Amino acid sequence: MAGLGERWVRFLRLYGPTPRNENMYDEHIQRSAKRLGVRPIAFEHPVETQILELLRPGTERARCIILTGTAGDGKSRLCGHAWAALGGDEQIWSTDEVYYEMSAVIAGRVRIVGIIRDLTKLSKDGPFGTYPEKHSLLAAVNKAMFEEDPDRVFIVAANDGQLMETWRKLPASAESARAYVLLENLLVEEPDPASGGVAFFNLSAIPCATLLDLSLDALLSHEGWQAAYNEATDIGFFSLNCPIRRNYEILRQPLFQSRLRALFELLDHSGLHTPIRRVLLLLANALLGHPGVKDRLMMPSDIDELQVSNTLHLSDIHDNVFGQNLSPARRESLEIMEFLSRFGIGHETTNRIDNILLFGAEDEVLRGYFTMLVEEGTPPRKLAELRTTRASYLECPESDLDGGHPFLASLVAQRRAMFFRIPEELAEDLRLWDLSVFSRAGEYLVDVVQPLAQGVRVNRRILSRLVNGLNRVFTGMLVSTERELLLATNLSYSGSGVSQLLEERISVAPKRQERVEIALEGRMPSLIVHLDDTIRCRLSLNLVRYEFLMRVASGALPGSFSRECHEDILAFKSSILVALGSLRPPDERGDLVFKLLTLNAAGEPADEVIEVAHA
Incomplete structure (x- = not known):
């Protein structure tokens, strides 16, 4: 029998993007772990403690528990942990039934606990425990959600869309309609006075970064890795040259x-x-990805073959993270890979980065960067190939091959690797985030997200640049002011194009109840325009909008980066104008007064008052 290290790597492969999608179901993973004799990747889910607390004898009130989110959020695993915490038999749970039932002491007395493991698999016909069919079971769930002290409580796991669709299709009744409204309100985080009997957990609201932290810790600390070191051979599995290692x-x-x-x-x-x-899929692919093996995911038995064919170096974690070991069709079909591809890591660059890659090996000024960022982290075989193709490119940049010279294709992969290798102390000097489509992403994290998370105000410099970007979109002109928000329209009232009819100036600094600030709303930064003590207009400041406004503030044309963002900002202007209209007293004079916005050579705004008397 193979050692634990080899069995662990074979098991880890099941989490990867295999054609059979073996990572789709927790039940399959658990069976494979038992068959191979390894411990599956496990960590405490961020909401697990809260869920188990609701099922204790001393909890304040017996409630139904709704677990929703997207596929792969851990709903089935949480149901299994709840079953085990209540004293349920592991053998019964492993039968893969959809509905489970047991009695347990919750909130001071014995109650029946029903667990719908996966609402999607709940067929129309039963039986399900004591319920003859699906509708009678869900009618009991409805009843339990609104009872003060129910004899039965339920745990329901369902994808968010399936949850609402199922309740929408229930036979018409006052209780079903009431339950539908309640679940809809809880899903969109709207308060509902009838929610006391329901504990609602939207697992999709848990930050991706939190899930990555937990997954990395569980994966990297697994005892299978130490076993792999113990089993390492001189030139085979987990040797010094082994790409998995x-x-x-x-x-x-x-x-x-x-x-x-x-x-x-x-x-x-x-x-x-x-x-x-999908986080685990990404990590498994990062570790085991190789374009030349079965399913493009390595097994321990592949290492000897790859050694013979001199292709060990084709497995590179910097490429695998973005799915470059996979076929284009497979890569595009995986949501996590598609998400990461939006950053364009490696496809963007700077002259300095490319000079390091092209001339760093010989240039005295660039040599230190080349050694640190290229040579020290690259396998010898891959480094030799890079030197050969680079020399060929410098001698003859033209190529008869489709797609240009091979060295140009290798530049993208080298830039990807540099993105992960540039030390923090050189990130600003080498303009790390210029290797991404979102060149202001680092600034966004460091100067906006982190201060707000720590309860600190965002630097005035950042707010000023955002206001400048807003003003340029609001007016359609190269305005330079950062002290005021300029609300302008045009005669067509379309809001787009050049808007020279100045409606209002709103002070950025606090003045007469007006101000503009950046604050955290939930977990997302928002730009908030205060018009008075009660009326506020909000713009959710996500990464794309931040990048858009900063680019516009730096001189880019609004439509050059994101047409959708441009429309969002114009819609924000419209919402402010509507709010302002509710504050203005009606004009009882008979004259029409226009303020025509003009700019001087420096882009500073001025307004010329034009009065039109009624005939």
Whole structure:
């Protein structure tokens, strides 16, 4: 029998993007773990303690528990842990039934606990425990949600869309309609006075960065890795040249983890959620990805073959993180890979970065950068190939091959690696985030997200630049003012194009109840325009909008980065104008007064008053 190290790597492969999607179901993972004799990747879910607390004898009130989110968020695993915590038999749970039932002491007395493991699999016909069919079971769930002291409580696991669709299709009744409204309110985080009997957990609201932290810790601390070191051979599995070992040791590096975490934080602040299952898929692919093996995921038995064919170096964690070991079709079909591809890591660059890659090996000024960022982290075989293709490119940049010279293609991969290798102390000097589509992403995290999370105000410099960007979109002109928000329209009232009819100036600094600030609302920064003590207009400041406004403030045309963002900002202007209209007293004079906005050579605004008398 193979050692624990080899069995662990074979098991880890099941989490990866295999054609059979073996990572789709927790039940399959658990069976494979038992068959291979390894401990599955496990960690305490961020909401697990809260859920188990609701099921204790001393809890304040017996409640139904609704677990929702996207596929892979850990709903089935949480149901299994709840079953075990209540004293349920593990053998019964492993039968893969949809509905389970047992009695337990909750909130001071014995109650029946029903667990719907996966609402999607709940067929129309039963029986389900004591319930003859689906509708009678869900009618009991409805009843329990609104009882003060129910004899039965339920745990229901369902994807968010399926949850609402199922309740929408229930037979018409006052209780079903009431339950539908309650669940809808809880899903969109609206208060509902009838929610006392329901504990609602939307697992998709848990930050991706938190899930990455938990997954990394559980994966990297697994005892299978130490066993792999113990089983290492001279030239085969887990040897010094083994790409699985090399990828594992890179993944353990704090710098690599911090860069990967930064990308996940940016996903959170772009409104993109990736569940636990996909985080583990990404990490398994990062460690085991190789374009030349079966399913493009390595097994221990592949290492000897790859050694013979001199292709060990084709497995590179910096490429695997973005799915470059996979076929384009497979890569595009995986949501987590598609999310990360939006950053364009490696496809963007600077002259300095490319000069290091092209001339750093010989240039005295650049030599230190080349050694640190290229040579020290690259396998010898890959480094030799890079030197050969680089020399060929410098001698003859033209190529008869489709797609240009091979060295140009290798530049993208080298830039990806540099993104993970540039030390923090050189990040600003080498303009790290210029290797991404979002060149202001680092600034967004450091100067906006982190201060707000710590309860600190965002630097006035950042707010000023955002206001400048807003003014340029609001007016359609190259305005330079940062002290006031300029609200302007045009004669077509479309809001787009050049708007020279000045409606109002709103002070950025506190003045007469007006002010503009950046604050945290939930976990997302928001730009808030205060018009008086009660009326406020909010713009959710996600990563894309931040990048857009900063680019516009630096001189970019509004439509050059994101047409959607441009429309969002114009809609924000319209909402402020509507709010202002509710504050203005009606004009009882008969004259029309216009303020025509003009700019001087420096872009500073001035307004010319034009009065039109009624005939």
